[in-house]
Amino acid sequence: MNKRILLICLLLATTILRLDAQEKCYTAIRRAKKVSEKPELKMIFEQKEQVLQQILADKSYAKRSNIIVPIVVHIVYNLDTENISDEQIHSQIQVLNDDFGFTNKNKLDVSHAFYKYCAASGIEFKLANTDPTGNPTTGITRTKTDKDIWKKTEFEDVKFTDYGGINSWDPTSYLNIxxxxxxxxxxxxxxxxxxxELSSYPEYDGLVIRHEAFGTMGTAGTNGFPFANLGRTVTHEIGHWFNLHHIWGDTLCGNDMVADTEPADSANHECPTFPLHPKNSCGSSENGEMFMNYMDYSSDTCMNMFTIDQIERMKATISLYRSKLLTSKGYSMARIEENDLLHYYEIHPNPSNGTFHLRTTKDTDIQAVVTLVDILGNTVKTFGKATNNTLLNCDDLPNGIYFIQIQKDAFSKTLKVILNRE
Ligand SMILES: [Zn+2]
Structure with missing residues (x-):
């Protein structure tokens, strides 16, 4: 073997080793560390699993299909590039609703052998619109930190203001990310x-995600993480948040406590070809391993399904551990309806020779704040709280194009207006 071939072989071996050793998800590793530090936890977790299995056997859990989970996203950044945009955050919420709603574009074809195991979960995700004190919120917090990087041993420090991160919101009412x-x-x-672990460590409850694996745009998939470009790290981690295990059960041919996922010997990476390892040594069927399941380690482009039994397990988990989500005040329909009313505002006349008449076609008073902005984005007039039938006097302004912004909490409507005196 000449030196060139030897070098190529070494490079290939390194690549394969990297994939084998790749631990995209730290959830099970952290759990194993906790158990090794405190061995009595093993039995406690096993007892809790028995309770869950009993609930599943009895089918004594809420089977409702309109569960809304309010999310608060805590952006903790040092560099401006890490302070990801609202659009990147919204793209992540869309992925969650597509994946949990089984409306994902890459779902299996009906002719696929695994299609019959797929289903919509009935779980929906919304950015919170009401914070723990009852005030309006965008569901996003932004914290500038001195810490330029979070090392493996510090991942959970980000959950605490004292350590350079930010404290969680009540984890029984919000999913903190x-x-x-x-x-x-x-x-x-x-x-x-x-x-x-919620009852023992409530302040730790939630997800920690690298910004390159969050959402489908902006920094998603950058910095050497091209396989994490479609927001499915969060889909996977929320699976854990609802008590799902990796489909290989975190040990050779392990048990993921779900009946309709195929037995798998270990994690799969990238995007294998179906069928993968048919009739494997763990006892899979001729269809092989379910590498496209969200609870495997495949690339984001390759993942596309939760199974019916995984969904049942998540629902039972909500009943057992997360039932307060069902009555959470974090996402208020009333507030949405109130903000929807913004869309009924109209301006007359337009163009105007000096005074605009603001009115709403819905007979309500939502106390919106109204400002006039010029074409450069500068606020030139503030009218304060405007209600229906409000006169906006602009007699002192020169002719031109302006924008009237009607703001209520985190929502706004912008109307283009023209001042044109003869
Ligand atoms: Zn995982």
Missing amino acids: WVANLDDSSDVLGLTIPPD
Whole structure:
């Protein structure tokens, strides 16, 4: 073997080793560390699993299909590039609703052998619109930190204001997701605290995700994480948040406590070809391993399904551990309806020779704040709280194009107006 071939072989071996050793998700590793530090936890977790299995056997859990989970996204950034945009955050919420709603574009074809196991979960995700004190919110917090990177041993520090991160919102009413600059020298994309730890460590409950594995735009998929470009790290980690395990059960041919996922010997990476390892040594069927399941380690482009039994397990978990989500005030329909009313505002006349008449076609008073902005984006007039039938006097302004912004909480409507005196 000449030196050139030897070098290529070494490079290939390194690549394969990297994939084998790749730990995209830190959830199970953290859990194993906790158990090794405190061995009595093993039995506690097993007892809790028995309770869950009993609930599943009895089918004594809420089977409702309109569960809304309010999310608060905590952006913790050092560099401006890590302070990801609202659009990137919204793209992540869309992915969650597509994946959990089984409306994802890459779902299996009906002719696929695994299609019959797929279903919509009935779980929906919304950015919170009401914070823990009852005030309006965008569901996004932004915290500038001195910490330029979060090392593996510090991932959970991001959940605490005292350590350079930000404290959680009540984890029984909100799903907290911290998005931060996790150490690039690790392959970890994210981690979750499983729900059976909620009562012991409520302040830790939630997800930590690297910003390059969050959403489908902006920094998603950058900095050497091209396989994490479609927001499915968060889909996977929320699976853990609802008590799902990796489909290989975190050990050779392990048990994921779900009946309709195929037995798998270990994690799969990238995008294998179906069928993968048919009739494997763990006892899979001729269809092989379910590498496209969200709870495997395949690339984002390759993942596309939760199974019916995984969904049942998530629902039972909500009943057992996360039932307060069902009555959470974090996402208020009333507030949405109130903000929807903004769309009924109209301006007359337009163009105007000096005074605009603001009115709403719905007979209501939502106390919106109205400002006039010029074409450069500068606020030139503030009218304060405007209601129906409000006169906006602009006699003192020169002719031109302006924008009237009607703002209510985190929502706004902008109307283009023209001042044109003869
Ligand atoms: Zn995982």
